[in-house]
Amino acid sequence: MSEETGPEVMQPADLYVLPLDQFTAARDSLARRLKTDGDEEGSRRVAAMRKPSVAAWALNRAAREDPRTVARLIESHRKLREADSREAVEEASRLRRQSVASLTETAVAGLATGSPQTRDRISRTLLAVATDPEGEADLEAGTLVRELEPTGVGWGDMELPPPPPPDPAVEARRLVDEARTRANHLQKEAESAAQDAERAKEALALARDRAKKARAAAGKAADELRRAEEAAG
Numbered sequence: 001m002s003e004e005t006g007p008e009v010m011q012p013a014d015l016y017v018l019p020l021d022q023f024t025a026a027r028d029s030l031a032r033r034l035k036t037d038g039d040e041e042g043s044r045r046v047a048a049m050r051k052p053s054v055a056a057w058a059l060n061r062a063a064r065e066d067p068r069t070v071a072r073l074i075e076s077h078r079k080l081r082e083a084d085s086r087e088a089v090e091e092a093s094r095l096r097r098q099s100v101a102s103l104t105e106t107a108v109a110g111l112a113t114g115s116p117q118t119r120d121r122i123s124r125t126l127l128a129v130a131t132d133p134e135g136e137a138d139l140e141a142g143t144l145v146r147e148l149e150p151t152g153v154g155w156g157d158m159e160l161p162p163p164p165p166p167d168p169a170v171e172a173r174r175l176v177d178e179a180r181t182r183a184n185h186l187q188k189e190a191e192s193a194a195q196d197a198e199r200a201k202e203a204l205a206l207a208r209d210r211a212k213k214a215r216a217a218a219g220k221a222a223d224e225l226r227r228a229e230e231a232a233g
Contacts, residue, residue, distance in 0.1 A: 012046050016060045016143050023051045055121035056144035058107035063142040066106050070140055073099035077130050100126040113174045121147040 035043035079092035128148035
């Protein structure tokens with residue numbers, strides 16, 4: 001069986017912004033190419049890369065699309081660390097809230113359907129990177145793999161205002177899509193069950209026919225035995 005070939009990427013980081021259904025094939029293709037080129041260590045690192053979650057993937061795309069807002073978010077973290085007055089904290093916090101809100105909207109806009117739960121995971125990840133240097137670096141590079149949670153320590157747990165309610169039209173389309181998907185799934189299950197029933201019906205008819213023939217053969221054999229016994233008697 002031939003190996004699946006994914007879209008060609010030149011750098012491992014580019015894998016994190018591919019459509020999620022292309023990640024695995026592209027990762028494996030890159031790992032094979034690195035191995036063929038003699039980079040065994042690079043091949044092993046790439047082969048071990050994990051597919052990002054939906055929220056992480058959306059943030060990676062947003063970071064590539066709007067690096068200036070990511071830079072402003074990181075700048076707000078530096079200002080919060082260095083703030084020496086209430087006014088400085090308030091200014092840095094305002095910049096942080098604006099950056100988080102903007103990146104959240106950009107990330108959600110890149111999703112086909114952005115549920116309130118996904119939006120919340122995106123926002124909370126952007127809050128969490130404030131006190132997570134590794135997460136901050138991954139966001140800047142667009143290489144997040146999973147969502148992050150605020151630590152609850154210091155200003156890392158500063159919350160955003162509640163997000164606006166979802167657009168009724170968008171929510172209605174999402175519910176329609178979910179209902180259509182479920183209906184299609186149930187229709188396929190019904191068709192499969194009908195096919196199973198038809199096959200069972202055919203099998204039952206064959207079994208009844210075999211039973212009828214077997215009874216006829218048994219009756220004939222019994223008649224022959226009786227005649228043989230009468231002739232011998």
